[in-house]
Amino acid sequence: MKKINFKNFLNTLYQNHALAYKIVLFIVTAFAIVYMFPKGGHFKYEFHNGKPWQYENLYAPFDFAIQKSEQKIDDEKKNITLNKKQYFTSKEGVIEKVKSEIENDLTDKSQDSILNNYNIPRIVKYSNNLISAIYKYGYINESDVNRVEDKQLIALRKGNTISDLVFDRFLTSSEVNKYLENNINDSRYKSLSNFLIPLLKQALEPNIFFDEELTDKILQDELNKISYTEGLVTENERIISKGDVVEGEKLRILNSLQKEYLSQVWNQSNYNWIVFGYVLLVALNLLMLLLFLQKYRPFIYENNTKVTFIFFNIFLMVLLVTLVVKYKVDYLYVIPLPILPIIIKAFFDARLGFFTHVLTVLLLGFIVPNSFEFIFLQIIAGIITILTVSELHRRANLFISISQITLVYMIAYFAFSIIQEGNMEKINWQYFIMFALNGVLSFLSLFLILIYEKTFGLVSDVSLLEMSNTNSKLLRELAEKAPGTFQHSMQVANLAEASANEIGANAMLVRTGALYHDIGKMLNPKYFTENQTTTVNPHNELSPKDSAEIIINHVIDGIELAKKHRLPDRIIDFIRTHHGTSLVYYFYKQQENENPQDLNVEDFSYGGPIPFSKETAILMMCDAAEAASKSLKEPTAQLIDDLIEKIVASQMANGQFMNADITFKEIQIIKKVIKKKLNNIYHLRIEYPE
Template sequence: MKRLYRFLLSHSSLIFKGFLFLVSVVIVVYFFPREGKFRYEFQKGKPWMHDVLIAPYDFPIYKSEARLAAEKDSILKDFRPYFVFDSTIMSVQLPRFNDHFDEVWGQFVAETYGVEDTFSLPAYSSLLREINSKRTEYREKGKFWLEYVYSKGIVSVPEVFNRVNNPEDMIVVMKGKVAENVDYKQVFTQKEAYEYIIEQVRELYGEEGEQEEAFRFFLDLDLDQFIEPNLSYDDVTTNRVMQSMIENISLTEGMVQQGVRIISRGELVGDYEYRVLESLKIEYEKRIGAMANRFMILAGQFLLVFVAFAVIFLFLLNFRKEILQNYLKISFILFLVVLFVVISALSLKYTRISIYIIPLTILPIMIRTFYDARLALFIHLVTTLVIGFLAPNAFEFVFLSIMAGIVAIFSLTNTYRRGKLFLSALLIILTYILVYSGIGIIHEGDIRQIEGINYLWFAGNGGLILLTYPLIYLFEKVFGFLSDATLIELSDTNQPLLRKLAEKAPGSFQHSLQVANLAEAAATKIGANTLLVRAGALYHDIGKMESPIYFIENQNNGVNPHDNMEFEESARVIIGHVQKGVEIARKHNLPVQLIDFIRTHHGTTKVQYFYRSYIRKYPENMVETNKFSYPGPKPFSREMAILMMADSVEAASRSMKDVTRESLHNLVDQILDYQVNEGQFDNADITFRDIRIIREILKERLANIYHARIEYPND
């Protein structure tokens, strides 16, 4: 048990990194579809590229989505909404009508015949009979017309317009348990019902002459107050019947018998063949999913994804080991890969948008921004291949994505220039269009047959690429990276910390500027990160602000405080500027990458002047070299190594009295040889060829700087 514990403890870093990769594999596999993937690729109107296909079993021919949608639209178009007939409305309104009729009739008789009570006029029996006859007639007519409009049905106006599509529609009226189809034109609104009754009065009695009193009486009756809607829309029944009719739509339209030849190699996939092939694909995936081999599908997916991530791991192990040693850097790469695979899987599963709208080229752009082009290309290739298992027309998708990714990597060399990103987006769109058009012409033989909608997806893809800038800023903060834009911002000499350095230690500031120029020139020649090395050079001596007078470049009045100090104390002060610089940098929230330049710009070298002075003065004493040595660490990147060389050479050149081209060359050779022999660059990924190039650049630039002081031979 102890042995196992010691093994786990000693290999904890590797185990945790393996765990990160395993978690990424599990997440990706989780979002993979569990259905088996149909082995054949095919497209409508294109030749069948496989061997002759024979139906392996009986299967139905499924209707196309367009056909099903058309049938559904037809049902919805002809569907008759349901209304409930309420007979109680009329039962309530007719008694009200009778009471109101008697009241209005009394007033009508008094105004028309000049009497108040028709039942107290025995002298006018003939007139009485006429009045009673009209009362009975008018009451029966009013009641009949009300009963008629109620029997036809009265609806409120909004319900008519909201539920009925056009005047030719039919509706279904539910009277108890009986459903009756009713023509929409026969149903009244409240306004139409009243207008119908008035029209009947007009036709029967007229508006003038002897019958004018009848027309006036019915107007006075104000029958509109007894007309209420008795048809109400039945939302529950309507939706239930509609849903039932839609569910009863047949999904199939025929069968294919086992053993029937479906298509042969070279035949065009026409409409019928396409529907048969799609039906076979659906049936195949159903059968695979219904069988007890879902576990096998899952195992196959896990194996494929595991191999893909293992390839990424091996690439980093062999070519970018420094990334594999950093948890945040590994997490960032794995996060991007998982993110784009998951987005693609969810898009294909839950949406109808094309997979080409997903800006997959953001992945290589991000990795190119924070790492390098080779790693960006490799990660993009692996991610594209994994997504290819999900995408329809996998070869077309993979080829298009790889071409677009390559263009993205090589067109966006400087992400800090906004115009570059816009130009890169245009080039990516153009690449998609050209490659897709080429594939389409090969398959279709005619550019007019290509699906034009995909060009819109490509344009949307290019537009989404412009999200790269805010994403770069976000990932910088989350994962602790440095983008080119941030480095340029930090390299601005108007930054508060640099202005403070210029005020408190002007000599050190000028020295930093010269070192930055030398380091940038060297980095350019060997292909290192020029922006990073320049920013590191500008901040590498900020620790001298605490005690600027102790550094010779800031001693303008001829007073040197080291003259009155012991050599060990002087060395301690000089060495201390490194730790003070780290403290100042952290206080001002400088990125850790720049702090590393401060820590490593002297490596583990000695403060040679005070070290040698101590030996000369105390030759009999044992020298404690740690008192005269910088704590390190040694530079562990090319950029840090460049800064160490440029800093040492520039500082030493300032103390030269007799400056000639030869003396400058000797100085550079002497300093760089010493640093190499001391093993200061052992931890940096820098080659002897790089050092040779840097050596020549430093000689050339120093000669240019001291040009006016160099004495040339007379000949």
């Protein structure tokens, strides 16, 4: 019994493998995003410098210290660093060493003729007095002279004692030389100056040295003593009233309360609850995306590769922002977030691109500082991206669009800065450089699009441009085997492209789809009137039902051909939807007249699905209109107008545009374009004289 249940479970899992994959993808993405989130809570109040307090009166929930501003702490550190005391060390034993060396030198040279008339012990005593006078305050190392300014108070360490001295009391090497020359030349030993001065210069050595290690240690101790707080807010003390402007002291107190919350309220004991809250919010965010796809983009929702692609791009943006916030938050606005809507729009549509961008920005609001400002700037940038970026195969268009996005970034940030600071003096102009870098990096979208095309098997406008080349293998084959169908496809492509341009749809996509929509007719070209060059009609040999089957099968044959030649799904969508669920009306009526008892509507109906985008709806209208216009023996403007109205009205009545996300106004515009184009095609030419 257990084996049977397990087998049933496997069968159920296999039948619902697509749903199971989405559930796994949903869970993995949600936990991956939460893993990157900062593991701490969020202060429940949003406030900004220079803006009114929007909440009720706020009272201190507990005692807390007021944190000093970063500027004040930096000023204190700079002041301590600038006024730090320099520490010098007196080297012990130098005086005794120099005196001993001089005494030994004089004793060794006592037999020299220059010293014959002098008492050596008295010269030694005189030299020792000079040495003692020089070392009374100290002889400083020449390389340490520039360590301090003139007359600055320094600290001198002798053994275990430290005393303060004025720096200029130390003698330098030049001052020592001058001192020796002046004293010896004014003494009774003037005649020995050429002997004594070099002797003493050679023996004397500095005994005062800069003590960098001690100086740095004392400085660090002073910096560590800086207090990061000033003042205290007691429990239940009013911090700010509703409507008060958040600035100055109130801003510092609010910042202090926020930091205190982060350090006290959110700790390890409630870490799991915080993670649980993040999981719920991220899961809700991703669920909204899945529900949107299921309701408004079912063809994307049913394709797990496309769903994976969208989730991957969301995760990639969250990862980039997380890394920058963690390691170098100052460069937050260098991250080219507009790449996300550009890519989603390139592969799918503008509405999905903007929806995905907004959900991603809301997720990033948990990570970034100044979340309100960040979310506002990024959503505005996303709107401009969706409105301006089009026809990516034209690089000039992308350059203009990204320039506009960058400009909007700068204007929005400038406005925020003025509101928060109250003037232009404190604007951080480096942000404008970052916005410019953001724009430059946004051009990476073209590179990413090429990678995604190969990785996920998607198609963009750049690929569509290549596919729309009529010299491609499949279109050349269509032109050879079914020249009439090829000409029909060209005409439909022109009509569809013009219509798409008028209503703001993807003109390159609908043109390419139109070129390939009838490739299935290559297999039986003579059964389609546009390819019949003689009066012989092969349908005369068939029953209406068989004829209808051949006509209907050109859609299925087209799908198989497209898959064989690896055409992307976006193009195959045009093949499978260009007739929707409509009737093969001619043979249906023929069967109704000849054998009504054996009449089954399903035998004469295309299998669908009906169009599910503006582009596929445009193709359906243009295809039917172009084909029907060939039946007009003497086309006039009125006949063409009536024909188009009748065709489109019939398609609407049969519910062919129910899922196409197209408005009545857009349908009216498309009809006008088709009428105008067909009138231009069938207009009467003047008769030239022979």
